[in-house]
Amino acid sequence: xxxxxxxxxVGLDVGTSRIVAARRSGGSAEYGSQLNAFVSIPYxxxxxxxxxxxxxxxxxxxxxxxxxxxxxPRFADLLNLEMRRPMTQGLMNPAEIESVPVIRQxxxxxxxxxxxxxxxxxxxxxxxxxxxxxxxxxxxxLRQIFSDxxxxxxxxxxxxxxxxxxxxxxxxTGVGISCGGGLCNVALSYLSMPAMSxxxxxxxxxxxxxxxxxxxxxxxxxRIAKEQSFCFNGxxxxxxxxxxxxxxxxxxxxxxxxMQEAFSNxxxxxxxxxxxxxxxxxxxxxxxxxxxxxxxxxxASDLPIEISEIRLARDPLTTTANGAxxxxxxxx
Ligand SMILES: Nc1ncnc2c1ncn2[C@@H]1O[C@H](COP(=O)(O)OP(=O)(O)O)[C@@H](O)[C@H]1O
Ligand SMILES: [Mg+2]
Numbered sequence: 001x002x003x004x005x006x007x008x009x010v011g012l013d014v015g016t017s018r019i020v021a022a023r024r025s026g027g028s029a030e031y032g033s034q035l036n037a038f039v040s041i042p043y044x045x046x047x048x049x050x051x052x053x054x055x056x057x058x059x060x061x062x063x064x065x066x067x068x069x070x071x072x073p074r075f076a077d078l079l080n081l082e083m084r085r086p087m088t089q090g091l092m093n094p095a096e097i098e099s100v101p102v103i104r105q106x107x108x109x110x111x112x113x114x115x116x117x118x119x120x121x122x123x124x125x126x127x128x129x130x131x132x133x134x135x136x137x138x139x140x141x142l143r144q145i146f147s148d149x150x151x152x153x154x155x156x157x158x159x160x161x162x163x164x165x166x167x168x169x170x171x172x173t174g175v176g177i178s179c180g181g182g183l184c185n186v187a188l189s190y191l192s193m194p195a196m197s198x199x200x201x202x203x204x205x206x207x208x209x210x211x212x213x214x215x216x217x218x219x220x221x222x223r224i225a226k227e228q229s230f231c232f233n234g235x236x237x238x239x240x241x242x243x244x245x246x247x248x249x250x251x252x253x254x255x256x257x258x259m260q261e262a263f264s265n266x267x268x269x270x271x272x273x274x275x276x277x278x279x280x281x282x283x284x285x286x287x288x289x290x291x292x293x294x295x296x297x298x299x300a301s302d303l304p305i306e307i308s309e310i311r312l313a314r315d316p317l318t319t320t321a322n323g324a325x326x327x328x329x330x331x332x
Contacts, residue, residue, distance in 0.1 A: 008113045009332055011325025012122040013161070013318075014142065016087045017181030017204065017283060019103075021110040022321035029325060031318045034069035034106045037083045038098065039076045041065050059105055061098065068102045069109065076220075083220065089201050090125035090183035091138040104145045117150040121328030123158040123320050125185050126197035129258050154332060159187025159197045161323030166279040166313050174277040175307075177255070178320055179284035181205050184255050188263070188305075190270040200258045204284040207247045214243050232289030251284070252294055256301050263304045275306035281313035281320065 011022040020033040034057075041047065043063045051058045051065065058067045067075050076083040086092065086099035093099050111118055122142065127133045139155070146153045156164070162176030162185075172192035178185045181204045187197035205219075208226065212219040222240075230244050263269060278298075280291055291312045298310065313319040 008115060008118045009325065009328045010111050010113075010118050010120045011161075011321045011323065011328050012107070012111065012120050013158075013320035013324060014087075014103075014107075014122050014124075015180050015320070016085070016090055016183065018317075019106050019110060020318055020321035022318060022325040024325065024329065029318075029322055031321060032110045033317070033321075034110060035072055036087055036103070036106065037072045037085050038066050038068040038102045039072050039079070039081045039083055040098065041067065041075070041079065041081070057105070057109055059101065061101065066098060066102060069106050073220075088182060089205075090180070090185075090199060091135065092141050094137055100141060100145065103142075104149070107145065108149060111149075111151070117152065119152045119328060119332045120146060121154050121156055121324045121332060122146075123161050123324050124155045125158050125183050126187065126199045128201055129198040129262055152332070154328070156324050156327040157187055157194055157197050158185040158320055160189055160194050161320045161327065162279055162281050162313065163187060163189040163323065164192070164326040165319045165323035166281070166311070167277065170277055173272075174279065175259075176323075177278060177280050177282075177285075179203055179251075179255070179280065179282035181283065184251070184282075184284070186255070186259060186262070188270075188276075190272070195270045196262060196265075196268050198258065198262050200255050202251045202254045203282075207244065207251055207284070210247045210250070211240070211243050215240065226287075227283075231287050232293045248287075248290075248293070249297070252297050256294075256297055256303075260301055260303055269305070272305060275308035277308050278310045279313050279319075280310065281316045283317055285312060286316045 013020040018033050019036050022029050022031050043065050056071045057069050058065050072083050086096055086102045158178050159176040162178050163172055167174045173190050176187050183199040184203050185199045188195045208219040208223045211222045226244055295310045
């Protein structure tokens with residue numbers, strides 16, 4: 001009710017794999033999500049009409065029809081087409097000509113509100129450790145889309161969004177980690193202030209592609225099998241489980257090595273008075289046993305800060321969107 005009276009505020013996680021929107025409704029948060037992917041099929045009036053009747057999200061682009069979001073995998077499978085992705089490794093893909101209209105459509109479908117243009121707080125990844133800041137194109141393009149849609153926006157670092165979502169009990173002090181499709185994003189927060197953040201370009205897509213390289217399957221098939229049945233169970237249920245475990249371990253190892261390196265930079269580190277928690281979130285952190293595996297590798301490493309506990313976020317797939325909403329509600 002109150003939302004219809006005022007401007008609504010939306011937290012938006014613009015991820016390589018999925019775009020997730022969070023808004024407050026009553027006392028709790030409400031989520032919507034769409035796969036950040038599309039397929040493109042030749043235009044015909046009959047196909048257009050059928051898609052319309054089935055309420056399948058699509059748009060006409062010249063002589064093709066673009067089907068985006070959650071419907072994309074079904075059509076890709078049905079028509080034996082490769083699914084295309086507007087983003088790669090956490091950023092808008094400048095080489096994909098359809099990326100801007102597709103992302104715009106997905107955002108519009110998730111954010112639309114009945115009470116005028118909403119205010120949107122969207123997540124942005126951090127630059128990779130030791131790499132030049134490569135976010136300019138991504139950030140400017142998203143802002144252009146929002147400006148065309150007449151949304152008022154601000155952005156929040158993705159790792160910080162994890163902290164805002166999950167670490168109210170430590171007064172927003174601790175490490176937020178989002179393990180997504182293209183990137184793992186890490187932020188160290190001290191009393192809600194960002195002390196440092198970086199990304200690691202190894203996450204779910206890296207696991208899928210690496211496993212596919214070993215087994216000879218398509219990466220998309222590996223992704224589906226991974227999402228449906230992978231867990232760390234300590235013994236190998238089959239070849240695929242074993243290969244997935246190898247690359248999951250590889251990814252966790254790279255993430256921890258990057259944390260070790262970043263947190264050793266004493267010039268940028270806040271002087272923490274007590275041990276701080278780590279929160280793990282994102283689709284790649286969801287398989288059963290991930291937290292334990294991460295903890296085991298972390299305990300074996302020698303991280304230059306003291307960790308009080310390692311938690312899995314309450315709902316790993318919506319953490320970033322929820323944190324962006326928390327930031328939006330506080331700041332906008
Ligand atoms: N249940 C699951 N088990 C394992 N991996 C999953 C699961 N659900 C999603 N993923 C993987 O998580 C990644 C996407 O995570 P997400 O947090 O949505 O990423 P992004 O922020 O990059 O969009 C993909 O690699 C996907 O395959
Ligand atoms: Mg994400």
